[in-house]
Structure formats: structure tokens, C-alpha cells
Amino acid sequence: GFPGHMGMKGQKGESSYVYRSAFSVGLTERAPHPNVPIRFNKIFYNEQNHYDSSTGKFLCSISGTYFFAYHLTVYMTDVKVSLYKKDKAVIFTYDQFQENNVDQASGSVLLHLSSGDEVWLQVYGEGSNNGVYADNINDSTFMGFLLYPDMDDH
Amino acid sequence: GFPGHMGMKGQKGESSYVYRSAFSVGLTERAPHPNVPIRFNKIFYNEQNHYDSSTGKFLCSISGTYFFAYHLTVYMTDVKVSLYKKDKAVIFTYDQFQENNVDQASGSVLLHLSSGDEVWLQVYGEGSNNGVYADNINDSTFMGFLLYPDMDDH
Amino acid sequence: GFPGHMGMKGQKGESSYVYRSAFSVGLTERAPHPNVPIRFNKIFYNEQNHYDSSTGKFLCSISGTYFFAYHLTVYMTDVKVSLYKKDKAVIFTYDQFQENNVDQASGSVLLHLSSGDEVWLQVYGEGSNNGVYADNINDSTFMGFLLYPDMDDH
Numbered sequence: 001g002f003p004g005h006m007g008m009k010g011q012k013g014e015s016s017y018v019y020r021s022a023f024s025v026g027l028t029e030r031a032p033h034p035n036v037p038i039r040f041n042k043i044f045y046n047e048q049n050h051y052d053s054s055t056g057k058f059l060c061s062i063s064g065t066y067f068f069a070y071h072l073t074v075y076m077t078d079v080k081v082s083l084y085k086k087d088k089a090v091i092f093t094y095d096q097f098q099e100n101n102v103d104q105a106s107g108s109v110l111l112h113l114s115s116g117d118e119v120w121l122q123v124y125g126e127g128s129n130n131g132v133y134a135d136n137i138n139d140s141t142f143m144g145f146l147l148y149p150d151m152d153d154h
Numbered sequence: 155g156f157p158g159h160m161g162m163k164g165q166k167g168e169s170s171y172v173y174r175s176a177f178s179v180g181l182t183e184r185a186p187h188p189n190v191p192i193r194f195n196k197i198f199y200n201e202q203n204h205y206d207s208s209t210g211k212f213l214c215s216i217s218g219t220y221f222f223a224y225h226l227t228v229y230m231t232d233v234k235v236s237l238y239k240k241d242k243a244v245i246f247t248y249d250q251f252q253e254n255n256v257d258q259a260s261g262s263v264l265l266h267l268s269s270g271d272e273v274w275l276q277v278y279g280e281g282s283n284n285g286v287y288a289d290n291i292n293d294s295t296f297m298g299f300l301l302y303p304d305m306d307d308h
Numbered sequence: 309g310f311p312g313h314m315g316m317k318g319q320k321g322e323s324s325y326v327y328r329s330a331f332s333v334g335l336t337e338r339a340p341h342p343n344v345p346i347r348f349n350k351i352f353y354n355e356q357n358h359y360d361s362s363t364g365k366f367l368c369s370i371s372g373t374y375f376f377a378y379h380l381t382v383y384m385t386d387v388k389v390s391l392y393k394k395d396k397a398v399i400f401t402y403d404q405f406q407e408n409n410v411d412q413a414s415g416s417v418l419l420h421l422s423s424g425d426e427v428w429l430q431v432y433g434e435g436s437n438n439g440v441y442a443d444n445i446n447d448s449t450f451m452g453f454l455l456y457p458d459m460d461d462h
């Protein structure tokens with residue numbers, strides 16, 4: 001008899017579009033508490049909900065290389081914050097305040113994260129350097145995004 | 155009869171290479187005007203020409219999630235700028251100037267944009283906080299890039 | 309006859325997975341030397357080893373558009389640094405120091421690089437503006453990553 005019909009077309013190849021993770025958040029008020037993650041409640045972007053504003057932590061769901069950045073308004077007292085990865089302070093940013101001289105302090109870093117790793121910002125030390133300020137027309141912000149997902153996940 | 159021929163090979167997976175949008179620009183002189191977008195005329199990168207230095211505005215051509223950042227030299231007077239999206243101030247950066255103490259102020263944010271949305275930097279308020287400075291060996295810069303194009307556009 | 313077998317799965321979409329280049333580094337001590345690249349010895353990320361901490365230079369291996377950023381602690385004296393591309397100062401960041409007023413200065417830029425191009429940070433001028441500071445709980449950092457590889461390389 002006749003040959004059968006041609007087989008179905010193969011599946012589409014993989015795309016990078018499914019590997020996404022990003023957040024961008026801001027403080028709504030001053031005076032972050034010492035010894036706990038700073039909780040950013042103003043949400044600019046958090047589509048995947050990997051940032052939890054109730055805890056202040058970003059939770060890695062996709063292993064890979066991530067970019068993180070923060071920009072802090074320094075007002076009333078000095079600022080010293082660390083970006084923490086899994087309970088370890090990775091980078092430190094220190095800016096002293098002088099009267100009538102509000103400042104801006106910022107930091108950024110690339111880190112490899114495994115699924116389950118948490119990253120957050122926290123006032124470093126005993127809490128005296130907690131001059132991170134924000135109100136409705138002054139921002140202090142934190143963000144992160146997945147730059148390169150791990151190859152072995154594909 | 156014989157089985158039919160094997161089906162055609164599947165389509166190639168999607169590539170992100172066609173979805174590109176990025177700019178990186180700087181000021182050439184001080185004293186941006188109040189109430190209008192700051193016009194950055196020094197071009198570090200603008201391959202897709204989505205930033206228009208005659209208006210100071212970035213025009214989104216590809217819907218998706220964008221990263222924006224700016225770094226400002228604070229000199230002669232205080233600085234207060236906002237990043238605007240569609241006539242709304244999204245984030246605010248304030249840095250006070252004191253004599254003999256040039257400062258640097260910066261901000262960054264992730265925003266979802268739809269095609270046609272405009273983004274720019276502008277001195278906030280009535281123009282007294284316009285101490286953004288630049289000359290041939292001092293920079294004040296603005297940049298942005300498409301991080302993740304919208305999935306439904308593919 | 310029977311229909312043929314299903315076609316083979318399509319090729320994986322051209323993904324950016326093979327085109328990766330990123331580094332994130334920090335200073336371990338103060339007092340960078342003038343007239344030579346600042347050598348960052350604390351490695352946060354350098355998987356592809358495109359940053360050489362013995363020379364302080366990033367060497368481009370994949371032509372494309374790159375993001376660079378730096379964040380500097382300003383202490384003891386003023387800071388003026390430039391980001392260099394191929395022996396040319398591309399952007400300048402200046403921040404003055406005043407007693408008891410540690411500051412933070414930062415910059416970022418997008419640049420198109422060709423394979424073989426080198427990028428680094430250097431104190432600008434004769435070395436008097438070398439107040440870039442770091443110790444084990446204060447950071448000054450530098451980073452970069454490939455944003456968009458050149459299309460014609462694929």
C-alpha cells in the first residue's frame with residue numbers, strides 16, 4: 001500500500017524566555033531596624049514574586065548569576081549596610097552624614113546563587129548606622145535580576 | 155504499506171538576539187533646565203536610537219522589563235531629580251551640596267514598559283535643586299536597557 | 309500505510325547561554341597607585357576569568373555591548389577616577405572628601421567592545437585624587453557583564 005502520512009513536526013527548541021527573575025523595590029519610611037533584613041514595601045517590579053516584602057528577602061528560584069544593586073538616601077545619621085547572602089555579609093557600604101548635607105550611597109555586585117539561596121540588605125553592626133531615609137519624595141531602593149541562568153539547568 | 159516519512163524538524167527555538175534596546179548617555183554641560191527632561195548629548199551607546207537627545211526622552215519600542223540607572227555629579231547647589239515614566243515621577247534622588255564637597259548621587263530601577271512609553275530624567279520641583287554638573291572631565295550620566303522582552307510578543 | 313514517526317525536536321533556539329562574560333570584584337586595601345589600572349583582588353564573580361586581577365584589566369573575549377559599574381568609598385582625600393577603554397578615559401567620577409564625612413561615588417556605562425579590547429578603572433591625573441578606600445568591612449567595587457553579544461558572531 002501507500003506510505004503513511006508524514007510524521008508530526010518536532011517540538012520547538014528551548015528559549016531563554018522562561019528563565020526570568022527580577023525585582024525592584026523601595027523603602028516607604030525611614031529607620032530600618034537593626035539586625036533584621038530591611039523590608040522594602042514600595043514595589044516597582046516583582047512580577048515573579050521572588051522578593052518577599054514581608055521578610056525583606058529575595059529567594060532564588062533559578063540557579064544562576066544575579067545582579068544586585070541598591071541606592072540609599074543618607075539622612076540624620078550615618079549609614080552602614082551590607083548585602084547578605086545566606087547569613088553572610090558579602091559587601092559593605094558606609095557613608096557618613098553631616099548636617100545639611102544629605103548624601104547618596106550605592107552598591108552593586110554579581111553573585112552566583114543556587115536555588116533556595118536568600119539575599120537581602122541589612123544595617124550592619126549594632127544599629128547606630130541606620131540613617132537610611134525615605135519618604136514619598138525621597139527614595140532608598142534595592143533591586144536584583146537574573147543575568148545568566150546556569151547552563152546545566154537547560 | 156510503509157510508514158510515512160519522518161516529520162519535519164521542529165522550529166528553531168526563540169532567540170533573544172532580535173530584541174535589543176539600550177542607551178547610555180551623558181551631559182555635556184551643567185545647569186539642566188527645570189520642568190523639562192534633561193537632555194544628554196554625549197552618546198556612549200545608542201545603537202537602536204531609542205534615546206532621543208533632542209528631547210531627552212527614551213522611547214520604548216519593545217514591550218518588556220527595562221533597567222535604568224543614572225549617576226550625577228552634585229556641584230554648586232543641591233540636586234533633586236526624578237526618573238519619569240509617562241509624565242509620572244517614579245523615583246526621587248536628593249543630594250545636598252556643601253562648599254568644597256562635590257558629591258555623587260545615583261539611582262536605578264526596573265520598570266515594565268509598553269511600546270510607546272517614554273522615560274526620562276528631570277529636575278524635580280521649581281528648579282532650585284538643579285546642581286547636576288558636567289564638563290569635559292566630569293560626568294553626569296543616564297542609561298537603560300531591555301532586560302526581558304515580553305513573552306507574548308514572541 | 310501508517311503515518312511516519314514524529315519529526316525530531318527542533319534545534320534549541322539560539323540562546324545567549326554560550327555567550328557569557330561577567331566579573332565583579334572589590335579592592336582589598338586603600339591607596340591605589342596613580343597612572344596604572346586599579347587592581348581589584350577580592351573576587352565576587354569571575355567565572356570566565358575575563359578579569360585579570362594581576363593587571364586590573366578586563367579583556368573582552370566576545371564582541372558585543374557591555375555594562376560596567378563601579379562604587380567607591382571616598383575617605384581621607386578626594387577621589388577622581390576614570391573608566392578606560394583602550395587607553396582612553398571614557399567617563400570621569402569626582403567626589404571631594406571632607407573630614408568626618410565619608411562618601412560614596414559611583415558610575416556606570418554601556419560600551420560596545422570588540423574582542424581584544426581592554427577596560428579598567430584608574431585614578432585620573434597625577435595621583436592626588438586617590439582617596440578610594442577599602443578594608444575588610446568597607447568596599448570599593450568594579451563589575452561588568454556582556455549584555456548583548458554582536459549578532460554577526462552567530
Ligand SMILES: [Ca+2]
Pocket residue numbers: 101102103104249250251252257
Ligand atoms: Ca551631599
Ligand SMILES: [Ca+2]
Pocket residue numbers: 255256257258403404405406411
Ligand atoms: Ca563629597
Ligand SMILES: [Ca+2]
Pocket residue numbers: 095096097098103409410411412
Ligand atoms: Ca557622606
